[in-house]
Amino acid sequence: MAEKKLIIENVSKVFHTPGGHPIEALTDVNAYVEEGEFVTIVGTSGCGKSTLLRIVAGLDAPSGGRILLDGREVGGPGADRGMVFQSYTLYEWLTVYDNIAFGMRLRGASPSEIHDKVRFLIDKVGLAGFDDVYPRFLSGGMKQRVAIARAMANDPKILLLDEPFGALDAQTRTIMQELLLQVAEEQKITVLFVTHDIDEAIFLGDAVYVMSFRPGTIKEEVKIDVPHPRDHEVRTSPFFTEIKRRITQSIREETLKAVEASDASARGLSRRGRSWLARLFG
Amino acid sequence: MAVVSEHRCESKTRKWSDHDVFQPKRPIPRNLYLTFSLTGFFILLTAWVTVTAAHWIDPMFLPSPWSILQEGWRMAAGGELWEHTVASVTTILMGFALAAVVAVPLGILMGSFKFVEALVEPLGNFIRYLPVSAMIPLLILWLGIGRMEKVAVIFIGTFFQLIFLIADVSANIPRDLLESAYTLGARKRDVVWRVLIPAAMPGIFDNLRMTLGWAWTYLIVAELVSAQRGLGYMILQSMRGLNTEAIFVGLGVIGFLGLVTDQSFKLLTRVLLPWSEKAGY
Numbered sequence: 001m002a003e004k005k006l007i008i009e010n011v012s013k014v015f016h017t018p019g020g021h022p023i024e025a026l027t028d029v030n031a032y033v034e035e036g037e038f039v040t041i042v043g044t045s046g047c048g049k050s051t052l053l054r055i056v057a058g059l060d061a062p063s064g065g066r067i068l069l070d071g072r073e074v075g076g077p078g079a080d081r082g083m084v085f086q087s088y089t090l091y092e093w094l095t096v097y098d099n100i101a102f103g104m105r106l107r108g109a110s111p112s113e114i115h116d117k118v119r120f121l122i123d124k125v126g127l128a129g130f131d132d133v134y135p136r137f138l139s140g141g142m143k144q145r146v147a148i149a150r151a152m153a154n155d156p157k158i159l160l161l162d163e164p165f166g167a168l169d170a171q172t173r174t175i176m177q178e179l180l181l182q183v184a185e186e187q188k189i190t191v192l193f194v195t196h197d198i199d200e201a202i203f204l205g206d207a208v209y210v211m212s213f214r215p216g217t218i219k220e221e222v223k224i225d226v227p228h229p230r231d232h233e234v235r236t237s238p239f240f241t242e243i244k245r246r247i248t249q250s251i252r253e254e255t256l257k258a259v260e261a262s263d264a265s266a267r268g269l270s271r272r273g274r275s276w277l278a279r280l281f282g
Numbered sequence: 283m284a285v286v287s288e289h290r291c292e293s294k295t296r297k298w299s300d301h302d303v304f305q306p307k308r309p310i311p312r313n314l315y316l317t318f319s320l321t322g323f324f325i326l327l328t329a330w331v332t333v334t335a336a337h338w339i340d341p342m343f344l345p346s347p348w349s350i351l352q353e354g355w356r357m358a359a360g361g362e363l364w365e366h367t368v369a370s371v372t373t374i375l376m377g378f379a380l381a382a383v384v385a386v387p388l389g390i391l392m393g394s395f396k397f398v399e400a401l402v403e404p405l406g407n408f409i410r411y412l413p414v415s416a417m418i419p420l421l422i423l424w425l426g427i428g429r430m431e432k433v434a435v436i437f438i439g440t441f442f443q444l445i446f447l448i449a450d451v452s453a454n455i456p457r458d459l460l461e462s463a464y465t466l467g468a469r470k471r472d473v474v475w476r477v478l479i480p481a482a483m484p485g486i487f488d489n490l491r492m493t494l495g496w497a498w499t500y501l502i503v504a505e506l507v508s509a510q511r512g513l514g515y516m517i518l519q520s521m522r523g524l525n526t527e528a529i530f531v532g533l534g535v536i537g538f539l540g541l542v543t544d545q546s547f548k549l550l551t552r553v554l555l556p557w558s559e560k561a562g563y
């Protein structure tokens with residue numbers, strides 16, 4: 001068995017909102033990613049995926065538990081954990097080339113090293129010829145490709161992706177999934193990828209963690225024993241369909257919980273609003 | 283299938299014309315647009331010429347366009363128009379540059395750091411809602427009626443607006459943008475200099491352009507109250523001398539300068555921030 005690169009150990013997170021109940025976003029989350037493995041986490045919207053990934057990135061501190069990267073506890077954000085966000089986070093004032101070079105320049109890499117690496121990554125993500133283009137001229141899919149290359153330029157120990165293709169149309173999304181998978185296979189990078197899209201989670205993952213909603217925790221772990229390189233035909237294989245059916249069922253229960261919770265909070269709000277009005281006019 | 287599609291073709295649809303100017307929001311060809319714009323000017327000018335030529339209005343109240351042009355030419359040739367214009371423009375540039383130089387960094391700090399916000403906001407809000415025209419008498423008392431007073435009026439009028447506008451710009455920079463930099467290995471200082479400030483630039487330019495427009499208003503008010511030169515002073519003197527033509531010349535010059543500064547700012551944005559949406563295509 002390969003070495004455990006990233007360990008998420010009993011992580012919990014409570015948000016204290018002013019004047020409201022504390023929100024228990026994560027409860028005792030345990031998961032791990034092996035060296036060179038592509039792990040996906042799938043869960044319904046609001047179940048705590050982004051919160052978990054932000055804690056792994058070091059952007060938020062856990063309320064309990066810890067994150068271990070190569071056996072060392074993670075304190076804050078760092079270049080050893082590259083992250084790609086769902087929203088477009090390219091630096092508009094930098095060209096594609098300079099966006100990708102951003103991290104390398106920060107750590108003072110030599111110009112020739114930067115040049116080689118950036119040129120290599122631009123080719124890898126299929127953006128040859130776009131070196132000097134500003135982000136506002138790029139499509140959503142191209143922007144996310146630059147964001148992936150930018151995170152990879154630092155040679156991070158693990159690449160974290162938070163629904164990076166969530167804003168793309170369905171066709172572009174599948175193309176992007178294939179591209180990411182191909183790059184990850186070739187470069188043998190370790191990836192933790194978060195999504196609400198079950199298809200995406202299975203297609204990309206060597207292992208899929210399914211998250212539950214309130215408590216936000218790992219509900220089950222599914223190994224996806226489909227060898228690499230994978231191509232798009234995998235998506236329609238009987239094996240894939242069967243796993244998809246299972247995970248869909250599992251997630252559906254959580255989504256129903258989430259819908260109920262939001263209904264309840266809307267009812268609560270409207271009740272509060274009414275009593276306030278009643279006091280004023282009653 | 284065939285039946286269905288035939289049926290559809292029969293339904294009563296009129297073909298839409300490309301030139302249907304009465305259809306809401308429909309774009310019209312560029313030439314047509316230009317024609318309408320010129321027509322607007324032409325209507326106004328015709329009405330003006332007609333009214334003055336027919337002597338329906340006393341030229342003391344509304345002189346003819348031609349006599350205004352003549353007066354403008356005379357004032358330009360005599361050098362006085364130039365003198366007043368230079369005086370006003372210099373004062374504006376001084377007051378505005380001073381306000382911008384202090385307000386831009388302070389606004390960025392205020393939008394980015396809560397403690398600066400707490401330090402500046404309550405006080406700034408008080409002064410912001412105090413019309414600067416109300417402070418002119420006090421400023422005259424302190425600084426006299428020379429240039430310093432005008433510079434102070436412009437500074438106070440724009441500075442307290444600018445810090446809030448710029449604080450807003452910097453506070454609205456998406457959190458993800460800053461955090462992505464941390465995950466790329468940036469330290470706090472890098473995030474401020476390499477992400478926050480460049481990201482705020484287009485918004486800052488926009489607000490500078492807007493407040494520069496207001497600066498004109500403050501300056502003219504200050505010059506109308508008390509001055510020894512400047513376009514506002516020139517207009518006031520023309521009124522006293524019943525030289526209505528000169529009043530119109532002054533208004534024309536002020537409007538023209540406003541247009542020029544606005545356009546130069548747009549040009550500056552295009553040159554300095556070519557990457558920004560605001561630079562246009």
Ligand SMILES: Nc1ncnc2c1ncn2[C@@H]1O[C@H](COP(=O)(O)OP(=O)(O)O)[C@@H](O)[C@H]1O
Nearest residue numbers: 015017023025044045046047048049050051052
């Ligand atoms: N900064 C925050 N303050 C308060 N509540 C938060 C905060 N961030 C997330 N939450 C809450 O935590 C839960 C999980 O959010 P999130 O991690 O964004 O879910 P997901 O990414 O799976 O959609 C949600 O109920 C959300 O409202």
Ligand SMILES: [Mg+2]
Nearest residue numbers: 049050051163
């Ligand atoms: Mg999320």
